[in-house]
Amino acid sequence: MSVNAELQGHTYPPxxxxxxxxxxxxxxxxxxxxxxxxxxxxxxxxxxxHADLVAPPTFAVVIAQRAEAAYIQDPASGIDxxxxxxxDERFTHHRAIVAGDEIVxxxxxxxxxxxxxxxxxxxxTELADAAxxxxxxxxxxxxxxxxx
Amino acid sequence: MAVDIAxxxxxxxxxxxxxxxxxxxxxxxxxxxxxxxxxxxxxxxAAEVGLPxxxxxxxxxxxxxxxxxxxxxxxxxxxxxxxxxxxxxxxVPDPAGSNPAEADGAELAVVATVGKLDAAAGTxxxxxxxxxxxxxxxxxxxAVVRGxxx
Numbered sequence: 686m687s688v689n690a691e692l693q694g695h696t697y698p699p700x701x702x703x704x705x706x707x708x709x710x711x712x713x714x715x716x717x718x719x720x721x722x723x724x725x726x727x728x729x730x731x732x733x734x735h736a737d738l739v740a741p742p743t744f745a746v747v748i749a750q751r752a753e754a755a756y757i758q759d760p761a762s763g764i765d766x767x768x769x770x771x772x773d774e775r776f777t778h779h780r781a782i783v784a785g786d787e788i789v790x791x792x793x794x795x796x797x798x799x800x801x802x803x804x805x806x807x808x809x810t811e812l813a814d815a816a817x818x819x820x821x822x823x824x825x826x827x828x829x830x831x832x833x
Numbered sequence: 834m835a836v837d838i839a840x841x842x843x844x845x846x847x848x849x850x851x852x853x854x855x856x857x858x859x860x861x862x863x864x865x866x867x868x869x870x871x872x873x874x875x876x877x878x879a880a881e882v883g884l885p886x887x888x889x890x891x892x893x894x895x896x897x898x899x900x901x902x903x904x905x906x907x908x909x910x911x912x913x914x915x916x917x918x919x920x921x922x923x924x925v926p927d928p929a930g931s932n933p934a935e936a937d938g939a940e941l942a943v944v945a946t947v948g949k950l951d952a953a954a955g956t957x958x959x960x961x962x963x964x965x966x967x968x969x970x971x972x973x974x975x976a977v978v979r980g981x982x983x
Contacts, residue, residue, distance in 0.1 A: 716865035717896035721909050742912045743896040747866055771891045775916035
């Protein structure tokens with residue numbers, strides 16, 4: 686098996702909406718040791734001008750990785766997930782993610798290159814809110830190790 | 834509360850900290866993120882796929898390191914862009930006789946410096962150096978922070 690380069694440029698259908706919850710934001714903040722009050726205290730978040738608790742800077746990965754599964758687990762992708770190594774990640778925030786958001790993720794394959802029995806893939810996941818306005822862009826590159 | 838770009842110089846060190854990750858931190862991140870890959874919690878599986886043992890999620894290292902930028906900026910939403918490359922694994926020890934929820938775990942040194950100033954955009958690029966025993970585990974770890982309006 687090797688990465689299917691023909692999927693480069695392909696965009697998958699939008700994911701079902703992800704409902705961003707307060708307790709999920711608190712749980713994620715605790716897990717990444719993020720202690721700013723806007724992640725944990727609703728009053729503090731509102732005092733800072735936000736509608737509700739604010740997600741930490743890398744929270745978008747929770748939503749993006751669920752959506753990326755549409756591609757990674759697509760039998761046509763040629764990706765053996767047990768041989769995947771995370772190479773790089775980038776978040777561009779168009780606005781803060783807050784509790785109460787309903788976020789739809791759309792995954793595109795920006796790059797799919799076969800190298801031997803493995804390869805390298807870059808996905809671009811666009812996160813948008815219920816009004817269709819952009820929330821964040823997540824770029825993720827995975828290296829698929831070839832078989833020995 | 835916003836960062837004042839005008840007073841900064843490229844290369845200036847802004848802050849530093851130490852982040853410790855033990856086995857309980859990995860389990861907590863696995864649950865919170867949904868990334869339940871067993872290489873992050875099961876030694877036997879990690880060894881069978883050729884790893885030195887259980888390793889931290891790259892995204893945990895990335896997510897924990899940026900807290901230093903949040904503290905310096907005073908506002909997590911000022912971080913408009915954040916990227917990194919994952920350069921090296923972070924093995925997380927499980928010493929005999931220790932409680933994995935209280936062990937020191939892997940100790941990451943995190944240093945934030947000014948990488949670039951963009952006066953027109955009103956942003957500062959904060960470069961993070963994240964090392965384990967002197968070896969860089971993240972490279973090109975860059976957080977773009979929006980400053981106070983001029």
